[in-house]
Amino acid sequence: MQRLFNDPDDIVDETVSGFVRAHADHVTLSPDNPRVVLAKGCGETGRVGIVTGGGSGHEPAFMGYAGERMVDAVAVGELFSSPTAKAFLEAIRAADGGAGVAVLYGNYAGDNMNVKMAARMAAKEGIEVLTVVANDDVCSAPIDERAKRRGVAGEILMWKVGGAKAATGASLTEVQATAQKAIDATRSVGVGLAPCTLPANGKPNFDIPGGKMEVGIGHHGEPGTEVADLESADAVADRMLKIVLDDHDLASGDRVCVLLSGLGATPINELYVVYDRVAKGLEEKGISVHRPFVGNYFTSLEMMGVTLTVMKLDDELEALIDAPASAPGMAVKG
Amino acid sequence: MTQDLDRAAMAAFLKRAAQRLEECRTELSTLDGEVGDGDHGASMADGFSAAATGFETEGDDLPGALRAAGQRFLSAVGATVGPLYATAFIEAAGRSGPDSIPAPTLIAAFDDGIARRGNAQPGDCTMRDVWLPAARCAASGSMPEVLEAAGAGLEATRTMVAAKGRAARLGSRTLGRIDPGARSALVILEALSNTLGGEGDSA
Structure with a gap:
């Protein structure tokens, strides 16, 4: 450790x-x-x-x-x-x-x-x-x-x-x-690539074998819906977007706020690689990203992986997301 | 079983339970790591240690001291066990006489308090799968019989799919594993048995 x-x-x-x-x-x-x-x-x-x-x-x-x-x-x-x-x-x-x-x-x-x-x-x-x-x-x-x-x-x-x-x-x-x-109006999904360890326990609480990923993993390593072979960033992005969109009544013309967070150990640049594909995927479906947040916003110790969160916006939610705010974890300029 | 716990016996029981849970800290956390988030050992050891201290240092009578134990538990521990055992202690305080409480009443109060707070049903793969059979058996059985019923309840959690708490998200993956909350409940009952002069404290 x-x-x-x-x-x-x-x-x-x-x-x-x-x-x-x-x-x-x-x-x-x-x-x-x-x-x-x-x-x-x-x-x-x-x-x-x-x-x-x-x-x-x-x-x-x-x-x-x-x-x-x-x-x-x-x-x-x-x-x-x-x-x-x-x-x-x-x-x-x-x-x-x-x-x-x-x-x-x-x-x-x-x-x-x-x-x-x-x-x-x-x-x-x-x-x-x-x-x-x-x-x-x-x-x-x-x-x-x-x-x-x-x-x-x-x-x-x-x-x-x-x-x-x-x-x-x-x-x-x-x-x-x-x-x-x-x-x-919000849906999220996580994909885990490697587990995390509570220092007092000294070893991971759960296992994600090398070359595999856990789709639908929870924030504490709760098992997801499927353990699949590790895929490319684009394939993972497509998979996450599909899970979120299938659950959500989003249609062409909708506006969304997107939050893509690392789980702790995934390099930030890879979050942008994944976000690039997520944004393109939404664009192709005619869904416009009003405001994206990409970074380590909600982590799980040193778990490797990403979570995707999509909120469907109406006028009120859009205005409230856009309102100025300032906190150590998030800043929005008016 | 007609043994009563007076204030001294209750203090000895809580001290013993705290000590045994401290010894089981790693075991419980490892069990919890397999089905939940790995915090159960720390929560139980810290919680009972705080409860034992509160019991010894506060309260004018036995109910007051039990209430203090519950409050200390609630202040020391969050997680799920903080509210569950705090409510158990407060339930016991409500049923205790000024100077003593029969052991079966104590066990039943713990089960009822935990049930009221957590709404877990028997078979949900939780600590109630130990507390409920223990409480039922205690009404007429001896302490060794209570431990036997509790131990059978613990083993039965291997065959259950968790329906409450974080383990519930694992679905069938909890099959074959004992529930950490059920395990710590048995540790507490063993400490009670030991305090009352019976057997207990399996390794």
Whole structure:
């Protein structure tokens, strides 16, 4: 294992500490909980607060999306492990400016339980909390069981839209409805080429044999739908695009926002190689890419591979994606 | 089984469970790595260690100390087991007398708390496949019989397709593997048995 760490038990604390030092222009550490990262401007009076959280190892997700007109407070969990209910609760408290808090998070058993407990505790304190659960990962369940699907990189677009909507002064129910619309319009798929290792465990949790790839892989190495021979970048791009488009009612003339993320170990240049083909594939189908994001936006430690996320835009979603935002993980100029 | 746990016995049980889960940290994480995300060993060891400390240092009576154990668990551990075992402790607090709780009541409270929080059904390949048979057996059986029922429940998870948690995404790939949450549940029951003077603590 060729990795950089000290005591495996300290990795998350040291990650958060380094992150907050590196991005002091955007974020601070909560004075109440070392596992809660706050955006500058968090808790602004009268504005709906946006909270998320999840396991570590996905950087820049989740805390990298704490910023201006994005997420206000982020609960940080152990590597690949849901944050505590207490961390979610403290994030909710910090983000509340009297207009309520929208918790926008991904569909995992731990996050569901911890957010639910935190929301109940916050409600007892008089904080109004609504939630939206991202379930954009196409291969994790059939479309008629969408509620079972995992949340993956589509969460980023949900945060972008939710944060921008909250910044307009919208009410909590409006923010929730718009974030829900955003994730409903979003589909993602991942392809894994090599597995990842939790330093405390010392060896990969799962195996992808040399020369193979796992289509539909999850963000923690959850198995996909097929283990296939490794293909060219173009063939992988075509395959991912087909999975996403087949699941989505996209037609010629539609506009989309595209997010192509590396899983951690894939060279950035290869992301552009894949994106080149994705963009051409969409163009051929008469679907226009309104705004692409290409880079390591949502990783899985040192997993090798890529994820493709496509959000169908309407006028409102387009305007909210285009609204200026600034966070360590994403910046959009107005 | 009519053994009661007073505050001292409960403290000894929690300490023993924390110690055994610490010893099983790697084993549980390896099991979890095969079907989930590999965090189960750390979550259980850290959670029970926090619960044992909370139990010893807080609470005016047994229910108060159990509640403190649950709160400490919830503060220390996220994942799925944080809410599940925190709710188990809080359920036990609700059913405990001021000075003691019968062992069968404790086991049933753990199962009910976990069921209420996680909504897992028997056969879903979760920790409930150990807690439920243990709770049912404890109502009339001896502690060795409880461990036998729990062990059979653990083995049965090999034949189950996971329906809850991250392992659920594996579908039939969970076949042939024991569920890590079921394994740690048995470790806890063994620690309980051992504390009560029976057998327990299989390697």
